[in-house]
Amino acid sequence: MLRNDERPDTSRRVGRVLILADGSAEWRIAGLRQLDRLFLSLCEFSQTTAERLTVSVLWSGDTALERQWLPEESRSTDLEIASAASVRDEQDEQFDLILSTRLFLYRNSLPQLIAAMLPLPERAAAPAQSWNCYEATFLNALSGATAADAAQPWRYLGDKRDVSACEGAFLRDSGKSQDGLVSRHINRPFSRMISRLLLKLPLAPNTWSVLIFALPLWACLEFLSGTGRGFFVGCAIYQLYSILDGCDGEIARARFLQTDFGRRLDSLLDLVGNMLLAFSLGIGLARQWDRAHASGWFYVAEGLIAAMFIALSEGIVFARRSRAVSPAPAGKWNGALYQRHHEFLERSGILVLGERFAWWLVQLTKRDMAMLAFLVLAAVGCAEGILHLLVAVSGVSAFLAGNAFRRQPAPALPQEAS
Numbered sequence: 001m002l003r004n005d006e007r008p009d010t011s012r013r014v015g016r017v018l019i020l021a022d023g024s025a026e027w028r029i030a031g032l033r034q035l036d037r038l039f040l041s042l043c044e045f046s047q048t049t050a051e052r053l054t055v056s057v058l059w060s061g062d063t064a065l066e067r068q069w070l071p072e073e074s075r076s077t078d079l080e081i082a083s084a085a086s087v088r089d090e091q092d093e094q095f096d097l098i099l100s101t102r103l104f105l106y107r108n109s110l111p112q113l114i115a116a117m118l119p120l121p122e123r124a125a126a127p128a129q130s131w132n133c134y135e136a137t138f139l140n141a142l143s144g145a146t147a148a149d150a151a152q153p154w155r156y157l158g159d160k161r162d163v164s165a166c167e168g169a170f171l172r173d174s175g176k177s178q179d180g181l182v183s184r185h186i187n188r189p190f191s192r193m194i195s196r197l198l199l200k201l202p203l204a205p206n207t208w209s210v211l212i213f214a215l216p217l218w219a220c221l222e223f224l225s226g227t228g229r230g231f232f233v234g235c236a237i238y239q240l241y242s243i244l245d246g247c248d249g250e251i252a253r254a255r256f257l258q259t260d261f262g263r264r265l266d267s268l269l270d271l272v273g274n275m276l277l278a279f280s281l282g283i284g285l286a287r288q289w290d291r292a293h294a295s296g297w298f299y300v301a302e303g304l305i306a307a308m309f310i311a312l313s314e315g316i317v318f319a320r321r322s323r324a325v326s327p328a329p330a331g332k333w334n335g336a337l338y339q340r341h342h343e344f345l346e347r348s349g350i351l352v353l354g355e356r357f358a359w360w361l362v363q364l365t366k367r368d369m370a371m372l373a374f375l376v377l378a379a380v381g382c383a384e385g386i387l388h389l390l391v392a393v394s395g396v397s398a399f400l401a402g403n404a405f406r407r408q409p410a411p412a413l414p415q416e417a418s
Contacts, residue, residue, distance in 0.1 A: 014114060017042060017053055018095045020134055021068070022060040025101040027160060029167045030254040031199035034101040034157075039071040039079065040256040045110040046078040056082040056095075060131050075256075095120065098138040104166050106153035106173065107253060113154055118144030171196055174250045180366035183246065187368055191246035195254070198247055205248040205255075206262050209269055215241040216273035220280035226287030231383035234284075235375040238277060242371040245270070270367065271314050278306035278390050285384055302387055309394035316401040365393055 025035035032040070039055070046053050059068045070081060097114060105113070118141045145152060153173075155166045171192045175184060198208065215237050222234035248266060252258045282303015289296030363369065370393075374386045 014045075014049075014051060014096045015054060016095045017055045017097045017099065018134065019055060019057045020060070020098065020100040020131065020138060021057050022063055022101060023067075024157060024160075025069075026067075027101075027157070027163055028200075029104060029163055030170055030196075031251065032255055034104070035069075036071045036075075037105060038099055038101060038103070039076050041105045041107075041110055043076055043078045044108060044256065048108070048111070052080065053078075054080045054082055058131060058134065098134055098141065100135065100138050100156075102157045103142070104155045104157060104170070106170060107256075109153035113145055113152070116145035116152070117141040167196065170254070171250065174253055175246075176249070180368040181363055182372045183242075183366075183368035186372070187243045187246055190243050191250060194244065195247045195250040198251055199254060203251070205252040205257055206265055208251065209245075209248045209262070209266050212241060212244045212247075213269050213273065215244070216276055220276050223277075223280040223284040224287070226284045226291070228378075228381055228383070230284060231281070231386075232375075232378040234281075235371070235378040235386070238273075239371045239375050241273070242368055267314075271310070274310050274314075274367070275307040278310060278387070278394075279303045281383065281387050281390075282306070285387060288383075299384070299387065302391055306387065306390040306394050309391065309398040313394060313397035313401040316398075365397070 019035070019038055021035055025033065027034045029037070035057070042053055042055060045051075057070060073081070097117075098120065120137060120141060142156060145154075155162070155169070157163065157166060174192065174195070175188050179188065219234040219237035219241070222230040222237065224230070245266070248262070252262060280303070282299045282301070285299040285303075286296030289299060370389075373389070377383065377385045377389075
């Protein structure tokens with residue numbers, strides 16, 4: 001238990017940061033070396049707080065000179081990097097924060113860590129100290145954070161044997177609050193195992209998104225065969241695609257590689273994949289019907305209508321991205337939605353039926369739930385039920401999206417200078 005005079009200062013400002021580096025700087029966890037992860041975490045903190053940080057790296061005495069390095073400046077543009085010599089030469093400097101390459105940080109955890117760490121002693125962090133003295137100061141401050149926060153989003157690595165357990169725990173927390181029930185309990189456990197392997201490769205998240213898009217194309221070919229086996233195999237491939245589609249986000253979050261382009265690319269590929277599913281399934285059902293009856297043109301029409309409804313509903317939702325976004329009001333289901341979908345529900349009028357109904361509506365119509373339901377329907381020989389569901393759900397979504405768009409006030413136009 002911390003004494004009153006030892007409680008963390010939540011308003012502490014950070015300007016000068018010292019990183020203690022040793023052989024653990026090279027330890028690679030979830031695709032990043034430890035020193036790289038610390039620098040990127042500090043960049044993230046600097047961008048969030050708008051504070052310019054000066055970072056110094058002090059290597060332990062037993063680290064050979066040729067093994068001492070600094071991260072690439074291209075990913076550390078928000079930091080001012082001081083030379084290692086300045087740590088010993090600038091006698092009047094005082095550090096606000098001391099970190100170690102043995103400290104593994106989760107994403108966006110630095111504010112919580114800084115608030116929970118014990119304040120550094122008045123002169124304990126004076127630059128004239130030895131590496132071991134700095135380490136003792138860091139460990140003492142970290143002990144205060146560990147005592148103050150039982151569920152801390154960081155880990156101290158005693159030796160390299162801790163790396164595997166740390167990586168596993170980190171990836172277990174790599175999901176999103178927007179994950180649906182199937183994604184959270186079925187898809188994520190598999191995608192994390194795959195992401196753990198992919199993180200050992202120099203693979204960009206966007207590259208993975210494009211590569212796995214071959215799966216829905218393959219599934220569409222199976223649908224076009226117009227057989228019960230083809231419908232089942234196609235739905236199984238789509239379910240696999242739904243699992244693997246989570247890996248790009250897990251890789252991006254682990255390596256600090258999230259971009260607006262990556263999010264748009266992922267959303268676009270999902271949209272195209274869903275449209276292809278509806279249309280190719282309609283053609284496949286028509287071919288199956290043709291073999292036993294006169295003509296199955298109505299299945300082709302139904303598939304085309306479903307694809308148009310999917311494009312319309314998602315297109316309206318995506319159009320909101322170019323307009324001003326208002327803060328989301330508090331609600332227990334808000335975490336299950338992206339901001340654009342939150343505004344869609346807010347303006348669609350569906351909330352008159354209650355937040356609990358809206359929460360379940362969102363969960364039961366999410367893509368992960370739909371893919372599993374489609375697989376079950378195909379397994380029991382009811383592929384036409386998939387198409388009927390697609391038309392019904394996408395039609396209602398398109399209507400609600402159109403209603404939300406109609407009720408939305410026009411964005412304010414910039415006034416011309418007089």
